Amino acid sequence: MSFVSHVECTICSARHDAKRLLTVCEKCGQMLAVRYDLARVKASVTKDMLRQRAAGMYRLRELTPLDDAEEPVTLGEGGTPLLALPRLAAHLGMKKLWAKDEGQNPTGSFKARGLGMAITRSRTLGARGFVIPSAGNAGGAAAVYAARCGLPCVVIVPRGTPPAAIAEAQIAGAHVFTIEGSIATAGRVVAKVAPQLGWFDLSTLKEPYRLEGKKTIGLELAEQLDWRMPDLLLYPTGGGTGLVGIPKGYEELRAMGWLSGELPRFFAVQAEGCAPVVKAFVEGAETTTAWDSPTTHAAGLRVPSPFAGRQMLRLLRDTRGGAVAVSEQAIQEAQRLVARTEGIWTAPESAALVAALALLKERGEAVRDAEIMLIFTGSGLKYEPPPLAAPTDLAGTDEQVVAQVRRVAGA
Ligand SMILES: Cc1ncc(COP(=O)(O)O)c(C=O)c1O
Numbered sequence: 065m066s067f068v069s070h071v072e073c074t075i076c077s078a079r080h081d082a083k084r085l086l087t088v089c090e091k092c093g094q095m096l097a098v099r100y101d102l103a104r105v106k107a108s109v110t111k112d113m114l115r116q117r118a119a120g121m122y123r124l125r126e127l128t129p130l131d132d133a134e135e136p137v138t139l140g141e142g143g144t145p146l147l148a149l150p151r152l153a154a155h156l157g158m159k160k161l162w163a164k165d166e167g168q169n170p171t172g173s174f175k176a177r178g179l180g181m182a183i184t185r186s187r188t189l190g191a192r193g194f195v196i197p198s199a200g201n202a203g204g205a206a207a208v209y210a211a212r213c214g215l216p217c218v219v220i221v222p223r224g225t226p227p228a229a230i231a232e233a234q235i236a237g238a239h240v241f242t243i244e245g246s247i248a249t250a251g252r253v254v255a256k257v258a259p260q261l262g263w264f265d266l267s268t269l270k271e272p273y274r275l276e277g278k279k280t281i282g283l284e285l286a287e288q289l290d291w292r293m294p295d296l297l298l299y300p301t302g303g304g305t306g307l308v309g310i311p312k313g314y315e316e317l318r319a320m321g322w323l324s325g326e327l328p329r330f331f332a333v334q335a336e337g338c339a340p341v342v343k344a345f346v347e348g349a350e351t352t353t354a355w356d357s358p359t360t361h362a363a364g365l366r367v368p369s370p371f372a373g374r375q376m377l378r379l380l381r382d383t384r385g386g387a388v389a390v391s392e393q394a395i396q397e398a399q400r401l402v403a404r405t406e407g408i409w410t411a412p413e414s415a416a417l418v419a420a421l422a423l424l425k426e427r428g429e430a431v432r433d434a435e436i437m438l439i440f441t442g443s444g445l446k447y448e449p450p451p452l453a454a455p456t457d458l459a460g461t462d463e464q465v466v467a468q469v470r471r472v473a474g475a
């Protein structure tokens with residue numbers, strides 16, 4: 065028994081049987097979402113009960129799609145810290161900045177949540193192998209969770225994907241393929257090959273389970289901020305799982321009476337070299353159109369035609385949020401700034417959020433006195449570092465070396 069009532073299409077509302085292994089809406093081909101009997105969840109768990117439970121993605125298990133006895137395929141994902149960023153806030157001239165540091169997940173990114181949940185649930189419902197197109201982190205996470213439950217996995221990534229993510233998938237035993245183009249090219253191959261292999265297609269939001277993992281970021285944020293929501297929330301947007309998932313978590317808690325007030329204003333942050341959501345938002349379009357020749361070093365943002373464009377744009381408008389594109393140089397500078405001021409080497413995707421804050425301030429958005437949440441989606445350790453000065457090479461006698469250190473360090 066779970067608290068799931070059904071699975072519903074996010075566009076045409078068609079109901080689907082939650083006990084079957086599902087992909088996209090069988091009526092209109094759009095994205096599906098799991099729905100819960102929230103009154104029954106509310107009657108079964110209290111905030112006090114929650115406080116007694118272990119940290120992690122399954123802490124509020126009633127709001128996950130797992131059956132009663134279902135064992136999650138887990139490496140301890142979730143339960144990441146919410147970090148105040150006072151030094152960065154002071155540097156930017158802002159009052160309150162928070163980061164949810166998702167780089168502390170297994171596999172070093174928030175993809176652990178989505179893929180952990182998707183592999184858990186789809187395996188229970190009959191999946192016997194997995195196929196995924198990825199910009200890097202999702203493929204690494206899929207491979208790791210597939211290994212964790214002893215099932216095979218195919219990962220297809222564009223050429224130029226960060227080597228650490230490829231190695232992570234390979235060492236976990238996945239079959240890794242690189243292809244010219246972007247995640248969209250990889251996705252087209254996956255759509256064709258998955259049914260031929262008879263394995264489950266884990267493409268972003270083309271199955272309803274990954275979203276339930278990403279949603280747990282919202283559940284955790286609500287509890288960590290003592291059942292309040294921030295004024296603004298910035299999210300580095302590729303396929304948009306978090307941009308759809310985090311508000312889903314907030315809305316479910318709101319429907320249970322655990323949270324009150326308005327949703328935060330959501331902002332999608334993209335790179336100038338691949339900004340289909342920003343373009344569609346600025347043009348007032350209902351959905352995104354494919355971005356030609358996507359380029360950015362923030363690999364997770366190189367998604368030229370996100371499947372859930374319509375759902376993301378709806379959220380940005382409904383919450384009076386926005387969409388911002390930042391340059392490669394601004395991303396690199398922000399990466400160094402965050403590490404220097406707060407000690408967090410965050411991924412280029414999430415460093416983009418800090419670059420976007422400066423732009424929002426310039427545009428006159430009310431950021432100075434707002435409580436702002438940044439989703440730091442991954443660790444910088446899996447990427448080529450931004451340009452840094454070479455370390456000073458020491459040589460000579462002990463005295464010479466000591467003098468050299470003193471001169472450089474200024475002591
Ligand atoms: C570190 C990082 N941040 C952000 C993203 C974008 O996430 P989403 O596809 O949910 O928009 C990715 C996706 O690969 C990522 O790896």
Ligand SMILES: [Zn+2]
Pocket residue numbers: 073074075076077078089090091092093094
């Ligand atoms: Zn539909």
